[in-house]
Amino acid sequence: MTPFDYSGKQALVIGGSTGIGNAIAQMFRQCGASSHVTGTRTHASDYSPSDLSNMEGLSYSQLDLSHPDALSQWDHGFEALDALVICHALSLFNGEEFEADVFRNVVEINLNSVFDCAQRFKPMLAPTKGSIVIVSSLAAYRTIPMQPAYTASKSALLGLVRALSMAYVKEGVRVNGLAPGLVETKMGKAGHPDFSELVKKTVRRIPARRTADPSEMAGPALFLCSPLASYIIGQTLVVDGGMSLTS
Ligand SMILES: NC(=O)c1ccc[n+]([C@@H]2O[C@H](COP(=O)([O-])OP(=O)(O)OC[C@H]3O[C@@H](n4cnc5c(N)ncnc54)[C@H](OP(=O)(O)O)[C@@H]3O)[C@@H](O)[C@H]2O)c1
Numbered sequence: 001m002t003p004f005d006y007s008g009k010q011a012l013v014i015g016g017s018t019g020i021g022n023a024i025a026q027m028f029r030q031c032g033a034s035s036h037v038t039g040t041r042t043h044a045s046d047y048s049p050s051d052l053s054n055m056e057g058l059s060y061s062q063l064d065l066s067h068p069d070a071l072s073q074w075d076h077g078f079e080a081l082d083a084l085v086i087c088h089a090l091s092l093f094n095g096e097e098f099e100a101d102v103f104r105n106v107v108e109i110n111l112n113s114v115f116d117c118a119q120r121f122k123p124m125l126a127p128t129k130g131s132i133v134i135v136s137s138l139a140a141y142r143t144i145p146m147q148p149a150y151t152a153s154k155s156a157l158l159g160l161v162r163a164l165s166m167a168y169v170k171e172g173v174r175v176n177g178l179a180p181g182l183v184e185t186k187m188g189k190a191g192h193p194d195f196s197e198l199v200k201k202t203v204r205r206i207p208a209r210r211t212a213d214p215s216e217m218a219g220p221a222l223f224l225c226s227p228l229a230s231y232i233i234g235q236t237l238v239v240d241g242g243m244s245l246t247s
Pocket of ligand 1: 020038040041064087089135139179183184185186
């Protein structure tokens with residue numbers, strides 16, 4: 001068995017309908033796992049390639065974590081999980097996150113519901129000695145001034161990863177984080193009418209001189225879940241083409 005052979009394993013990607021989460025779910029599938037994703041829309045067929053979504057071979061559930069009871073009411077049917085990737089997030093632009101209600105809502109989804117997901121699925125990961133990867137952001141290290149809730153919640157995930165990793169390792173569950181740099185997904189495009197201009201400007205500050213393909217987040221996520229990472233606990237891996245090295 002190779003370390004990236006996930007044959008017979010079950011992976012769950014919360015926020016795996018599109019973008020980075022979808023690429024991670026697809027890589028789990030390519031490596032032999034049964035791969036389940038969630039998103040906010042009713043059916044898998046509601047997503048299209050233009051959303052950076054490929055549902056081929058994945059199973060899907062609707063899970064909108066802006067509804068307080070959504071997680072507890074989700075009848076997912078998993079008895080055991082080998083890998084849980086918590087990848088969903090909300091990101092609002094144009095200063096909207098300075099509204100108190102909006103700020104709280106973003107923190108609810110990007111931080112509190114991440115904790116809820118980890119707690120809900122830990123009992124299913126313990127019997128398999130499975131792994132959790134929590135997707136944070138380079139925003140945890142580099143401030144986005146017009147997005148106080150996104151910046152604060154993604155920063156808080158670094159601490160959540162550390163705390164959960166120490167608590168869960170007693171039951172054999174490893175917890176780590178992943179902090180992507182810039183990836184051109186629907187999250188960024190939805191909020192910026194001039195997203196391509198923003199990308200052009202940002203790329204000048206990325207040593208790799210390009211944005212990442214979502215699949216370039218999938219390799220690191222699978223690595224963190226694999227036996228190759230068996231001694232890595234409570235770390236958040238920055239995958240940013242070197243952007244964090246620049247001023
Ligand atoms: N793109 C980047 O440059 C970048 C950089 C750093 C970190 N990240 C992080 O990477 C992760 C994935 O983002 P992405 O860029 O791949 O964007 P994306 O394609 O828009 O994916 C976001 C995912 O979160 C889900 N989601 C949104 N609101 C939700 C809610 N209320 N309840 C449950 N699920 C919800 C989305 O479901 P629907 O598809 O139904 O909307 C989708 O599955 C996020 O945590 C983001 O913060 C992204």
